[in-house]
Amino acid sequence: MKFSKQLPSLLVLSYVVGYPLMTLAEQGDSAQNAPPEMAQNVVTPTVKVRLQGIQDGKLKENAQIYINEISAEESDGSERHQELVRTALYKGLRVLGYYDFQLNFSLAPNGKELIANVELGNPVRIEQTDVQIEGDAKKDEAFLALNKDLPKKGDIVNHESYDDYKSAVQKLAVQRGYFDADFSIHRLEVMPSTYQAWWRLLFESGARYRYGEFRFKNAQIREDYLRNMLNLQQGEPYLLNDVLQANNDYTSTGWFQSVLMKPTLNEENKTVDFDVLMYPKKKNSMEVGIGYSSDVGPRLQLGWKKPWINNRGHSFSSSFYVSEPKQTIEMAYKMPRLRSPLYEYYQFSTGIENEDDSSTDTKSTAITFGALRYWDHPSGWQYSWGVRTRYDKFTQADVKDKTFLLYPTGSISHKYLQGGLFPTWAHSISLTADWGTKALLSDVNFLSLRASGAVIKTFAENHRVVSRLDIGWLHTDDLHRMPPAMRFFAGGDRSVRGYGYKKISPKDSNGKLIGASRLATGSLEYQYQVYPSWWLATFYDAGLAANSYSTDELRYGAGVGVRWASPVGAIKFDIATPVRDKDDSKNIQFYIGLGAEI
Numbered sequence: 001m002k003f004s005k006q007l008p009s010l011l012v013l014s015y016v017v018g019y020p021l022m023t024l025a026e027q028g029d030s031a032q033n034a035p036p037e038m039a040q041n042v043v044t045p046t047v048k049v050r051l052q053g054i055q056d057g058k059l060k061e062n063a064q065i066y067i068n069e070i071s072a073e074e075s076d077g078s079e080r081h082q083e084l085v086r087t088a089l090y091k092g093l094r095v096l097g098y099y100d101f102q103l104n105f106s107l108a109p110n111g112k113e114l115i116a117n118v119e120l121g122n123p124v125r126i127e128q129t130d131v132q133i134e135g136d137a138k139k140d141e142a143f144l145a146l147n148k149d150l151p152k153k154g155d156i157v158n159h160e161s162y163d164d165y166k167s168a169v170q171k172l173a174v175q176r177g178y179f180d181a182d183f184s185i186h187r188l189e190v191m192p193s194t195y196q197a198w199w200r201l202l203f204e205s206g207a208r209y210r211y212g213e214f215r216f217k218n219a220q221i222r223e224d225y226l227r228n229m230l231n232l233q234q235g236e237p238y239l240l241n242d243v244l245q246a247n248n249d250y251t252s253t254g255w256f257q258s259v260l261m262k263p264t265l266n267e268e269n270k271t272v273d274f275d276v277l278m279y280p281k282k283k284n285s286m287e288v289g290i291g292y293s294s295d296v297g298p299r300l301q302l303g304w305k306k307p308w309i310n311n312r313g314h315s316f317s318s319s320f321y322v323s324e325p326k327q328t329i330e331m332a333y334k335m336p337r338l339r340s341p342l343y344e345y346y347q348f349s350t351g352i353e354n355e356d357d358s359s360t361d362t363k364s365t366a367i368t369f370g371a372l373r374y375w376d377h378p379s380g381w382q383y384s385w386g387v388r389t390r391y392d393k394f395t396q397a398d399v400k401d402k403t404f405l406l407y408p409t410g411s412i413s414h415k416y417l418q419g420g421l422f423p424t425w426a427h428s429i430s431l432t433a434d435w436g437t438k439a440l441l442s443d444v445n446f447l448s449l450r451a452s453g454a455v456i457k458t459f460a461e462n463h464r465v466v467s468r469l470d471i472g473w474l475h476t477d478d479l480h481r482m483p484p485a486m487r488f489f490a491g492g493d494r495s496v497r498g499y500g501y502k503k504i505s506p507k508d509s510n511g512k513l514i515g516a517s518r519l520a521t522g523s524l525e526y527q528y529q530v531y532p533s534w535w536l537a538t539f540y541d542a543g544l545a546a547n548s549y550s551t552d553e554l555r556y557g558a559g560v561g562v563r564w565a566s567p568v569g570a571i572k573f574d575i576a577t578p579v580r581d582k583d584d585s586k587n588i589q590f591y592i593g594l595g596a597e598i
Helices: 059-067 078-093 140-151 160-177 221-228 241-252
Strands: 008-017 019-025 048-054 100-107 115-122 126-134 182-191 198-206 210-217 254-268 272-282 287-291 296-304 313-324 326-336 344-357 361-376 381-396 399-418 425-434 446-457 463-476 518-531 532-546 557-565 569-579 588-593
Touching: 019 241, 048 059, 059 078, 078 100, 078 115, 100 221, 126 140, 126 221, 160 182, 160 198, 160 241, 221 241, 241 254, 241 272, 463 532
Parallel strands: 048 115, 126 198, 210 272
Antiparallel strands: 008 019, 019 182, 100 115, 182 198, 254 272, 287 296, 287 588, 296 313, 313 326, 326 344, 344 361, 361 381, 381 399, 399 425, 425 446, 446 463, 463 518, 518 532, 532 557, 557 569, 569 588
């Protein structure tokens, strides 16, 4: 790009109709352009300078920055020191428009302070803002919007605003493809004797570059799939944000270890050609999750994934979960659609579940299968629709049964994370509906709705709040025939802490848990950072699993914990106990976990 190189600070004296005119070309007199010595290696001076007479906070702060630049060896209160302070004040005050001031010095009786009494004169004000943009950018809305914030006649001159505007124009030109742009005129003219200043800027943008050819290299995926993912079209105006989004889209598929969109400028045709360099991800990857809680004991989760199987981007994933009461194996095969590989795909899944937990009066074995169509939206929303089937052989409390369910299912969800594996700001929401009828071969007529949401918010850097809400509703005339996995239970690590895993539920006449048709749980947690990556937490949970939404059914739990924002995700340790339990339970439960908080 042809932007002019930054010139050193330069004061040029000239005369216009008998008055001295000072032109500060590429002036750098601002706090942002101060030398590094001003921000580090500061030695305590023998005589400190105390400023008086400057009421404006920002003006005083900027002046103090330049005074602090004076070396400690020269800060002795002498005439030489006073002259250095005068020069520093001139630099610091003129940045914000004050070229005229009177200065008197006095030494404090203790000899350790030099008092600088400043009497400010009139500030220099903008007389005219002459800013012109030529070329294709002249009608570009982004540049027109930038010019809405130009200073008006009568505003106090601010060198920092001038520098910021120039930087903003240059940055915008790079972002929007004006690669031949240049400032042919760029001056901030100041006439201190009349307290006037002029902006003189002429920005010649030239032609805006457009997208040229896209060439894919080293890709193991078919080119037609890759081109259907591309949100950039040949001949469209260049926009950096769109290029970054395209790069991110390819990375988010999980097919590639790295993606680099390498641009080449064609100055003759005013186009930007791209070589899209793609390096395939390894064919196999593994994930491990571990945890412990007093209700289920140690638990282990292993994940195996093949991010790509063929040149159409098909992928395979599987997970294996094991704890003393429950074991599951799940597998899924994903097939992206050619017309929109990033946002539309089919997924076929199957799994085996086994649960034998005397503490929840559940013994169950199940085989599951699902065939779903997914639509992902760039805004973060995901929609799905399909069919699930499951066969369960179970004993819940003293009731044994076998149930086959074949039912349509649909879901809507949205998740947003900011801040990595231990997010500073995040939210998620999901809604799932399942409907089964004997007319479609299910053994039970039922309708199940499940909604959940979670929010994470960080305040003032070291204050963090995590909240969750989960609501479930099941309508059926044959609750005893519904598999335990589709009934509602509450209690445990991600439910109501202080209670054992699935310990909140209606009971039969023998005191055994039978599951519920209604669910509602909520949690509010406050975390405070006590050391980098370490947080203390306190929380209060409430919830019910019952056959009606009644406040009499609510159970409460509270506790404290520790969070470690480790390189592999959040690791937590919690201790909790029931609060005002209607059965007068005083149990203490503790939990150790690794993984996402929402």
